[in-house]
Amino acid sequence: MKLAARLKELVSGRSTDEPAPSGGTYRGLTIEATRRIAEELGLAARAVEIAALENGIVPVRYHRGVASIGLEGQLKLRRAKAAVVGAGGLGGTLVEILARFGIGALVVIDGETFTEDNINRQVLCTEDGIGAGKAEAASARVARVNAAVDVEAHRIYIRKDNIDLFLRGCDLVIDALDSIPVRLILQEAAARLRIPFIHGAVAGFAGEVMTVMPGDAGLLALFGPGAGVPRSGVETEVGVPTVTPAVVAALEAMEAVKVITGRGTPIRNRLLCIDLDESAVTAVRIEAPAGEAAPPEA
Amino acid sequence: MKVTLQSVSDLRRHFGDGEIELDVECSTVRELLDAIRARYGFDIDATPHTMLFLNGRGCVDHGARLREGDHVAIVPILAAG
Numbered sequence: 493m494k495l496a497a498r499l500k501e502l503v504s505g506r507s508t509d510e511p512a513p514s515g516g517t518y519r520g521l522t523i524e525a526t527r528r529i530a531e532e533l534g535l536a537a538r539a540v541e542i543a544a545l546e547n548g549i550v551p552v553r554y555h556r557g558v559a560s561i562g563l564e565g566q567l568k569l570r571r572a573k574a575a576v577v578g579a580g581g582l583g584g585t586l587v588e589i590l591a592r593f594g595i596g597a598l599v600v601i602d603g604e605t606f607t608e609d610n611i612n613r614q615v616l617c618t619e620d621g622i623g624a625g626k627a628e629a630a631s632a633r634v635a636r637v638n639a640a641v642d643v644e645a646h647r648i649y650i651r652k653d654n655i656d657l658f659l660r661g662c663d664l665v666i667d668a669l670d671s672i673p674v675r676l677i678l679q680e681a682a683a684r685l686r687i688p689f690i691h692g693a694v695a696g697f698a699g700e701v702m703t704v705m706p707g708d709a710g711l712l713a714l715f716g717p718g719a720g721v722p723r724s725g726v727e728t729e730v731g732v733p734t735v736t737p738a739v740v741a742a743l744e745a746m747e748a749v750k751v752i753t754g755r756g757t758p759i760r761n762r763l764l765c766i767d768l769d770e771s772a773v774t775a776v777r778i779e780a781p782a783g784e785a786a787p788p789e790a
Numbered sequence: 791m792k793v794t795l796q797s798v799s800d801l802r803r804h805f806g807d808g809e810i811e812l813d814v815e816c817s818t819v820r821e822l823l824d825a826i827r828a829r830y831g832f833d834i835d836a837t838p839h840t841m842l843f844l845n846g847r848g849c850v851d852h853g854a855r856l857r858e859g860d861h862v863a864i865v866p867i868l869a870a871g
Binding site: 578580581582583667668669670671672692693694695696697698699700713714715716720722723724725726727728729732737761763765767769770772774776777778779 | 796798799800802808838839840841843845846847848850861863865866867868869870871
């Protein structure tokens with residue numbers, strides 16, 4: 493029997509009736525059943541879960557999400573590969589959310605190691621993890637949360653001359669960086685590789701999010717050539733408290749889900765500005781056409 | 791000339807509302823910023839980590855001409871991740 497047919501037979505045969513919150517049951521595949529099938533067939537757990545979804549069987553761990561995004565949406569997520577660049581405040585929460593949502597594969601890039609002043613806001617940073625690599629911590633966390641997510645962890649700093657290597661093959665690039673010049677390098681690489689780019693940044697109780705599709709101006713409308721790109725922002729004065737990265741990372745993760753599944757309306761050609769002090773959300777329009785430089789320096 | 795002024799996050803507290811319509815005598819961004827300083831006490835030149843958008847584009851040329859109905863946004867620069 494061919495592998496695909498055997499896989500289909502096993503996921504069908506080992507699926508079980510699981511209770512649904514709305515009453516009744518659904519056909520589900522448990523983590524344990526998934527592991528056993530993967531071991532028997534020498535496959536990755538991700539491949540088993542994809543086969544289950546293709547046959548209308550819901551891996552139990554995704555069931556509550558499938559109720560919102562549908563089987564097809566979950567299948568798109570399971571097939572998707574996203575790069576999370578930066579594994580600190582934004583990146584740590586992004587990795588956690590995307591793993592639980594069931595993204596197929598993650599490429600996590602961060603050249604830093606944890607320091608004690610990261611603990612307040614970086615969920616991957618723990619007392620016993622000071623000095624550990626952030627990218628490796630992300631990989632270890634995903635393995636504990638959802639071992640059916642493939643992870644590549646790279647402890648490197650991205651540069652113009654190395655970034656393409658890590659982004660190639662990704663369906664999405666998510667910005668969790670802490671440097672505006674490096675963000676511009678990342679957006680430029682995403683545009684060059686025709687990959688959607690999701691921007692997020694925080695400072696104090698303020699945050700911002702924007703989705704940049706290939707051809708959009710995105711950050712170039714804010715910090716285009718000649719505009720004098722700042723290296724840092726207001727966080728040098730107001731710091732970064734615990735809540736802000738969690739909120740902004742959740743919004744970036746939702747943008748990722750929108751882009752991958754095609755649902756909803758991405759925050760495109762708008763900079764969504766969040767003020768947690770006032771519980772205010774404001775969209776600032778971005779109108780620079782693709783490829784056009786921002787106004788020249790005064 | 792009527793210009794819409796949008797401000798976000800902490801900056802909106804200078805203006806009382808996140809979006810206001812200003813009726814000012816000015817022909818350039820510089821003159822608008824001077825009028826804003828006189829009326830609201832907000833001096834963008836003395837406020838680090840702030841960027842200004844003119845009709846959806848980052849604007850560092852304060853000599854840029856303004857037109858009736860233009861949209862100006864003042865936004866804090868955020869860089870942490």
